Amino acid sequence: MTAHNATETLIHKGNGLQVVVGLGQSGLSVAHYLAKQGYQVAVTDAQLAPTLAAQLPDEIEVRQFGTIDAELLQQAARIIISPGISLDTPAIAAARHANIPVVSDIQLFCEACMVPIVAITGSNAKSTVTTLVGQMAADAGINVGVGGNIGIPALTLLDNTNMELAVLELSSFQLETVTNLAAKVATVLNMSPDHLDRHGDMLGYHQAKHRIFQGAKSVVINREDALTRPLVADNLPKISTGIHAPDKGQYGLITDVEGQTFIARGTERLLSADKLLMKGRHNLLNAQAALALGELAGLPLESMLETLQQFTGLEHRCQYVGSFANIDYFDDSKGTNIGSTMAAIEGLGAVYAPKDGKLLLILGGQGKGQQFGELMPFINQYVSQVLFIGEDGKQIEQHLRATKLSDDVALHQCQTLENAFVTIQQVTASSLSQVQAVLLSPACASFDQYSGYAARGEHFSRLVAQLDTAQSDSTIIS
Structure with a gap:
């Protein structure tokens, strides 16, 4: 249905239109809820073909995809916005300027x-x-x-x-x-x-x-x-x-x-x-x-x-993955901001410090405008190696180098987790290495390289498992 025809249809159906903006899981739940309540509902999404569109109730006929339809929003009695969509989006901002209520599923x-x-x-x-x-x-x-x-x-x-x-x-x-x-x-x-x-x-x-x-x-x-x-x-x-x-x-x-x-x-x-x-x-x-x-x-x-x-905790939240060559591996992929990573470094670092052990920390992804220099005191105290991955890896390194980072902390640009694991094996092979645990706590969003933090954490766990497999294969060959 074209935007012009959609608007005509809505005007003929009368007032009280509820427009759902964004068709992720929350948007889909809103559409089903409002349709079940008997509301007149329309859906718009910037994606040309949202994957959940096929799950919409049949009675929702107006589905404007490929752009957030500003004209449709102006017809709304209320707009229900998905959390991933900013209120500053031009079509949303225009609707708010017109005093159309914008709320969430919450x-x-x-x-x-x-x-x-x-x-x-x-x-x-x-x-x-x-x-x-x-x-x-x-x-x-x-x-x-x-x-x-x-x-x-x-x-x-x-x-x-x-x-x-x-x-x-x-x-x-x-x-x-x-x-x-x-x-x-x-x-x-x-x-x-x-x-x-x-x-x-x-x-x-x-x-x-x-x-x-x-x-x-x-x-x-x-x-x-x-x-x-x-x-x-x-x-x-x-x-x-x-x-x-x-x-x-x-x-x-x-x-x-x-x-x-x-x-x-x-x-x-x-x-x-x-x-x-x-x-x-x-x-x-x-x-x-x-x-x-x-x-x-x-x-x-x-x-x-x-x-x-x-209670054992959550997946991808400082989750113990395994141990290889006397080094423990922890998946904190859900650590997507610096505060979370600070907590992970301090929480795990305090476990290994009494044994004179240090952490190897993997940072990087999409930095979301954060100031990564704030990690410096925690890194200086508990970390001996920092490996950078992802879109903002070089920027994160620049932030850390601009602080009073200890000369005892080595920094490595790795771009990907695969490269990071090559570096891990290189730096931990030294008899001088203090690393007793590897911590993936990126302090960043994952969407530059992954579908989400879970996919990033699962990739990390697979790479840890491959270390064991490689060791087993080596033993058989020898």
């Missing part, structure tokens, strides 16, 4: 959802904490829906008519079009530069993230990060987390005289850190955040502690 969800919402965002660890809180609820016998930015579109959760609690991971892209989420408990886990190419600066990024607190009934804050604190009334129930000993009713860490660390609530030692299958100080913070969110959501403490001891 706005539709919170208006329709009849159960309490646990809302989680942050620059890093939000998938881990969302999954963990969801598992805590499920293990406590609660019919829980887990979705949002984590994979299952939020609106799809509404298909579960017996749902008692919704746990949502929310990105800054999703939140920038949400008003009055009204979550039972909300948190910004941490804040570090990310998506500045989209939000313009840290202020824009901060403002988008903090929309999660609108209408919240209670909040969880990170004592170590002032940017996580909402500008809300002082009488709102809140619990804090942190790496230091906590005050009464708060979560933190206590270390005894023998050097053993415990997750604590006030003076009560809840769980020894060595009982967690997730390793690293960053995961102790993640565990606290999940406990605090669960407490405010009404989950029983004993059950939550049981879940914590069984």
Whole structure:
């Protein structure tokens, strides 16, 4: 259908048109949801042939592909935008200028959802904490829906008519079009530069993230990060987390005289850190955040502690892949910003430092406008080799060289993961090598070379597996 004919058809059908912009998984869920609700729906996407178009409901006749149809948007009563599409897109900006409401699928969800919402965002660890809180609820016998930015579109959760609690991971892209989420408990886990190419600066990024607190009934804050604190009334129930000993009713860490660390609530030692299958100080913070969110959501403490001891973490999030020639390999491909990579370096580096070991770090991809010099203190402390891959590898090296990077840290341009593994074998063959672990934590998006962070992580894991295969073949030949 041409744009002209589409517009004529819509005018004849009357008002109330809902236009879905972007046909990814969330856009498809919106289209199905609105059609089921009896709305008049149209879909537009910049792709000429979106792969999910065949899954649209038959009653959606207006499908404008190949460009985001500005004329179609001007006919809308409401526009539902997919998170990957910027509000600065000319057709969207023109519609907003015309005072046409632009919202996300999350706005539709919170208006329709009849159960309490646990809302989680942050620059890093939000998938881990969302999954963990969801598992805590499920293990406590609660019919829980887990979705949002984590994979299952939020609106799809509404298909579960017996749902008692919704746990949502929310990105800054999703939140920038949400008003009055009204979550039972909300948190910004941490804040570090990310998506500045989209939000313009840290202020824009901060403002988008903090929309999660609108209408919240209670909040969880990170004592170590002032940017996580909402500008809300002082009488709102809140619990804090942190790496230091906590005050009464708060979560933190206590270390005894023998050097053993415990997750604590006030003076009560809840769980020894060595009982967690997730390793690293960053995961102790993640565990606290999940406990605090669960407490405010009404989950029983004993059950939550049981879940914590069984939780192994997420794929591509500091995931142990294997060991070859006494060197451990970790896939943190989900580390797509510098804050996440800082946490991974510090968390794993602290494990190997007591053994006089260092990390070999693989960085690179699409840098998203970040300042990679901020990694310097962590690299100087825990890393002896840095390998660069991807589109912005040379720029990242320039950022690091412009800092007070230690002369003991060697830098290598590798372009691809295959080349990186050749370099890994070369630098670790030396008897002087301090490398005890290889960490893929790129601090970058993956779309220059891969379909997503998962594909990048899977490629890394295959290359590790090939090291074992090559060793086995060598042994047979000899």
